[in-house]
Amino acid sequence: MMSDAAAQSTPAKKPGSTGSLREQMWRYRHFYLFISPFFFLFAVFGLYPLLFSLYLSLVQWDGLTSPKWVGLQNFTTLLRDEQFYRAIWNTILIGVYHFPPMFILAFVFAVILNQQWVKLRAFWRAAVFMPAITPMVVIAFVFFILFSTETGLVNYLYTGALGLLGIEAAGVPWLQNGTWAKITVSILLVWRWTGYNMVIMLAGMQGIPGDMYEAATIDGASRWQQMRYLTIPMMKPTFIFITIMSLIGTVYMFDEVFVLTNGGPGDATTNFGLFLFQQSFQDFRFGYASAAAYSVALVVFVMSLVIFRVGKKGE
Amino acid sequence: MPVTAPKRKGTQGAVGAAGSTWTEKIVMYGFLAISAVVFLLPFAWLISGAFKTQAQIFAPTPTLIPPDPTLENFKTVLSDASLPRAFFNTTLIAVLHVALTLFLCSLAGMAFAKYRRAPGHGWLFAFVLGTMMIPGAVTMIPIFVILAKVGVLNTYWAMIIPGAANAFGIFWMRQYITANVPDSLHEAARIDGCSEFGVYWRIVVPVIQPALGALGVLVLISVWNNLMWAFIVLRTENMQTMPLLVYLLQGEYQTPYGLIMAAGLVTVAPLIVAFLLFQRAFISGVTSGAVKG
Numbered sequence: 387m388m389s390d391a392a393a394q395s396t397p398a399k400k401p402g403s404t405g406s407l408r409e410q411m412w413r414y415r416h417f418y419l420f421i422s423p424f425f426f427l428f429a430v431f432g433l434y435p436l437l438f439s440l441y442l443s444l445v446q447w448d449g450l451t452s453p454k455w456v457g458l459q460n461f462t463t464l465l466r467d468e469q470f471y472r473a474i475w476n477t478i479l480i481g482v483y484h485f486p487p488m489f490i491l492a493f494v495f496a497v498i499l500n501q502q503w504v505k506l507r508a509f510w511r512a513a514v515f516m517p518a519i520t521p522m523v524v525i526a527f528v529f530f531i532l533f534s535t536e537t538g539l540v541n542y543l544y545t546g547a548l549g550l551l552g553i554e555a556a557g558v559p560w561l562q563n564g565t566w567a568k569i570t571v572s573i574l575l576v577w578r579w580t581g582y583n584m585v586i587m588l589a590g591m592q593g594i595p596g597d598m599y600e601a602a603t604i605d606g607a608s609r610w611q612q613m614r615y616l617t618i619p620m621m622k623p624t625f626i627f628i629t630i631m632s633l634i635g636t637v638y639m640f641d642e643v644f645v646l647t648n649g650g651p652g653d654a655t656t657n658f659g660l661f662l663f664q665q666s667f668q669d670f671r672f673g674y675a676s677a678a679a680y681s682v683a684l685v686v687f688v689m690s691l692v693i694f695r696v697g698k699k700g701e
Numbered sequence: 702m703p704v705t706a707p708k709r710k711g712t713q714g715a716v717g718a719a720g721s722t723w724t725e726k727i728v729m730y731g732f733l734a735i736s737a738v739v740f741l742l743p744f745a746w747l748i749s750g751a752f753k754t755q756a757q758i759f760a761p762t763p764t765l766i767p768p769d770p771t772l773e774n775f776k777t778v779l780s781d782a783s784l785p786r787a788f789f790n791t792t793l794i795a796v797l798h799v800a801l802t803l804f805l806c807s808l809a810g811m812a813f814a815k816y817r818r819a820p821g822h823g824w825l826f827a828f829v830l831g832t833m834m835i836p837g838a839v840t841m842i843p844i845f846v847i848l849a850k851v852g853v854l855n856t857y858w859a860m861i862i863p864g865a866a867n868a869f870g871i872f873w874m875r876q877y878i879t880a881n882v883p884d885s886l887h888e889a890a891r892i893d894g895c896s897e898f899g900v901y902w903r904i905v906v907p908v909i910q911p912a913l914g915a916l917g918v919l920v921l922i923s924v925w926n927n928l929m930w931a932f933i934v935l936r937t938e939n940m941q942t943m944p945l946l947v948y949l950l951q952g953e954y955q956t957p958y959g960l961i962m963a964a965g966l967v968t969v970a971p972l973i974v975a976f977l978l979f980q981r982a983f984i985s986g987v988t989s990g991a992v993k994g
Contacts, residue, residue, distance in 0.1 A: 407820055414819030416897040420812035421825065423805045427866030432832055435843030442842065449846065495736070498729055512980060513737040516744070519972050519983060521926035523944045524965035528743045531750060531758060531958060539746070539763040577740065585984050638838055640929045645948060662838055667933055672842050679839045686836070 442676035460677035473661035481636040484572035496587035515581035526645035533560035564654030590624030626697035750962035774963035787946040810874025832868045859934040877912040918986035943968040
């Protein structure tokens with residue numbers, strides 16, 4: 387196999403590139419030397435963990451005593467674990483709550499900030515983008531204060547606004563009620579990721595050749611038609627990328643829920659990432675957690691492929 | 702704010718300019734202004750909270766500017782040796798992790814860009830790309846076990862080493878080097894007697910600085926903000942990073958939010974300042990994942 391690849395990548399056209407494989411490899415020894423740190427680190431922190439984790443998924447282990455072989459039992463337990471299903475369901479709901487508004491907002495911002503006549507574009511972009519570089523542990527505490535039911539600013543404004551309309555309303559139980567807590571987490575996610583996705587969409591839009599718009603204008607296409615038939619179809623790869631990244635991000639999200647709600651109330655905001663952390667590093671069920679991690683990774687991988695395929699279809 | 706509007710000539714040549722009416726403009730600017738307020742509000746609340754007492758933070762009537770700002774939070778946080786120590790730890794970990802990652806990625810990136818006829822080049826590169834598919838959630842427990850076995854839990858190494866082999870970084874560096882460092886330059890340096898590492902260090906590194914800056918920013922943000930891995934591998938107070946310190950300020954019965962806001966501000970500030978200074982590098986770094994090869 388190696389000599390095949392070598393033969394392919396060393397067409398014997400150029401003078402000086404002939405010689406036995408060993409001579410070739412010696413000639414290019416710096417290539418192997420320069421890439422070796424990656425392969426060494428990958429072997430230790432990538433490949434070995436991947437195989438070790440597969441083994442762990444077939445044993446029961448708390449990290450201290452010796453592992454006990456259980457075969458596929460971890461997987462069958464997982465399939466009957468209601469806590470696991472709740473975590474998956476919570477993940478889906480949080481995804482459904484935050485993705486559409488975030489996506490639409492990011493798109494609207496990108497469209498506006500792509501207009502040359504808009505003033506202070508760098509400022510608007512910076513304001514919306516800043517959450518993407520901010521440590522979530524800090525901002526989750528700020529959100530806790532802002533969304534406090536009794537004294538938080540959000541309820542203060544909400545009840546105040548209704549008060550002006552003459553409606554007496556109680557504050558929203560943002561973090562006390564399961565559904566509202568999911569919504570609060572979703573708001574945090576919208577806040578955090580809109581700017582990031584906006585910038586990606588902006589990059590995608592700027593990649594569309596300007597003469598396509600000129601041609602469309604000459605053909606008499608209205609701005610809406612240009613949006614519908616030119617911008618959006620051309621942005622498809624960007625949209626696919628954002629959708630897949632959001633899927634992965636929501637499944638493995640950790641900081642936001644760990645700090646803001648710690649998965650509560652009850653386990654209403656425990657997504658898969660937090661569930662996995664709890665199984666691994668709070669209950670020390672290394673075997674069970676590995677089985678869960680492998681199963682979900684497989685599902686996420688398949689879903690990403692499906693999104694990719696479905697997204698590509700229209701082209 | 703050191704942010705200025707891009708210097709473009711009026712509205713000419715813009716796609717939608719001709720079709721935009723005054724009402725549309727007013728709606729758009731209104732939307733942008735409200736959005737900016739909403740997106741910046743948590744930062745304002747963070748700063749304001751750092752100067753409030755616990756009672757003021759949870760006062761029935763929220764105020765942005767506290768009536769009598771207090772420095773107590775900062776005094777308390779700074780009088781404890783753990784915050785300067787955590788700041789030092791975070792900085793040290795970040796600097797070493799970023800430096801190591803940039804070095805390994807650019808060196809391997811150059812190798813993949815410049816030794817295209819080396820035997821095995823093609824499938825080795827495909828292999829590197831393939832490693833990007835492995836989710837961190839699957840390898841987390843084994844890496845923890847390895848670090849424990851080797852005895853480096855609760856050391857800087859546990860934070861610095863595991864993520865340093867960054868396949869995406871290698872891919873990106875290779876793209877950049879292929880596009881920006883001509884083979885002729887490499888050849889010329891070689892003829893002048895430069896060693897292969899000399900070519901990397903003296904020819905390639907200076908040319909790829911923009912890419913190093915952007916990748917550096919991306920790596921910096923993730924290591925500076927990392928809470929979960931710090932929580933898992935760092936055990937003692939003298940090893941805490943800033944995110945961990947902020948998280949652990951929570952009390953079992955009462956959480957001192959003023960202190961958390963003050964320590965949080967110290968955690969956030971370096972990144973924000975760096976962002977405002979190097980906005981372009983930050984944005985291209987953070988969004989580089991979307992760049993297609």
